[in-house]
Each structure stands twice: as structure tokens, then as C-alpha cells.
Amino acid sequence: MPSTTLSTSSSSSNIQDDDDLQNMHHHFRSKTVCKLNCAHCDNSVCARGMKAMLLADTRIELYSTDVPPFSYVVQLVGEDYMTQNCQCKIRDVACLTCGNVLGYHITQPCQQCMEACNNGHLWMFHTEAVTSEERLDPEGKKILLWAHLPRAEKDTEAVNSEDEYEQCCR
Numbered sequence: 318m319p320s321t322t323l324s325t326s327s328s329s330s331n332i333q334d335d336d337d338l339q340n341m342h343h344h345f346r347s348k349t350v351c352k353l354n355c356a357h358c359d360n361s362v363c364a365r366g367m368k369a370m371l372l373a374d375t376r377i378e379l380y381s382t383d384v385p386p387f388s389y390v391v392q393l394v395g396e397d398y399m400t401q402n403c404q405c406k407i408r409d410v411a412c413l414t415c416g417n418v419l420g421y422h423i424t425q426p427c428q429q430c431m432e433a434c435n436n437g438h439l440w441m442f443h444t445e446a447v448t449s450e451e452r453l454d455p456e457g458k459k460i461l462l463w464a465h466l467p468r469a470e471k472d473t474e475a476v477n478s479e480d481e482y483e484q485c486c487r
């Protein structure tokens with residue numbers, strides 16, 4: 318599955334996206350939304366993170382997200398490779414500001430992971446490579462849950478207000 322299927326460009330996919338969110342397993346819907354920063358340079362890398370466990374090895378915790386991080390924030394580095402856990406093809410993701418490897422992108426999910434109860438997220442961040450902060454609802458009062466998170470293309474905080482955020486918070 319190419320990563321382009323996750324892009325937010327085509328309007329015909331909007332209905333499908335809604336279905337996806339509604340069909341998301343309640344286990345995932347009740348999870349909090351995290352904002353992730355690079356642990357090394359504190360660059361903001363993701364506003365839609367979810368704390369998750371590796372399907373192939375549930376002792377390993379990581380953060381995952383459903384949308385590709387901005388191309389000016391991270392970059393895919395090196396070649397696709399496989400781990401001993403499963404047959405997924407993955408590629409490392411590095412912070413463009415400091416060069417540290419933050420996690421990886423699943424470029425081709427394996428059968429085993431597709432059939433498992435997965436959250437559909439193809440971008441992973443190592444817990445030791447990022448710092449996380451619970452994201453609040455638009456009023457800033459309650460911790461935001463995935464069940465209440467707008468889908469990616471309607472999520473202004475994750476999609477197009479990043480520059481304003483940078484300006485007012487730094």
C-alpha cells in the first residue's frame with residue numbers, strides 16, 4: 318500500500334475517511350491524542366499521535382499517527398527494510414532539523430499486521446525519540462480523545478495552522 322493513499326488530496330475519499338473513523342475500534346477511540354516533539358531539538362513533529370503497542374511485539378510501546386508528518390519536518394531516510402517482528406517493509410523517518418531518527422514509516426504492511434486489530438496508522442515514532450504532551454480540545458479545557466478528533470483534513474491544528482502556532486509559541 319503506497320503512502321499516497323493516506324494523503325488528503327482527493328475529495329472523493331472524504332466519505333470513506335468518515336467511515337474509517339466511525340469504524341475505528343473503541344479501544345482506539347478512547348485513547349488520548351498526543352502532540353509529539355523531537356526529543357533532541359524539540360521540533361514539533363505531530364499533532365495527532367496515539368500511544369500504541371507494536372502489533373508483532375506488545376512489549377514495545379510507540380506512538381503512531383494516521384497522517385504523514387509535514388515534509389519540511391521529517392524525511393524518509395535510507396532504504397526499506399524488514400525487522401524480525403514481521404514481514405512489514407519499513408523505512409526510517411528522521412527529523413529534518415537535527416537529523417535524529419524519530420521512528421519509521423510502514424511502506425508496505427504485511428498480511429499478519431493487516432489482519433490483526435490495527436489502528437490503520439502507518440507512521441510510528443519511538444517513545445525515546447520524541448516527547449509527548451496530551452492535546453486539549455479546541456476550548457483548551459479537556460484532554461482530546463481520538464473519538465472526538467476531527468479527521469485529518471478537517472483538523473486545522475494538524476494541517477494548516479502550524480505556522481501560526483510556531484509564531485505565537487516560540
Ligand SMILES: [Zn+2]
Nearest residue numbers: 403405427430
Ligand atoms: Zn507486519
Ligand SMILES: [Zn+2]
Nearest residue numbers: 355358412415
Ligand atoms: Zn529534531
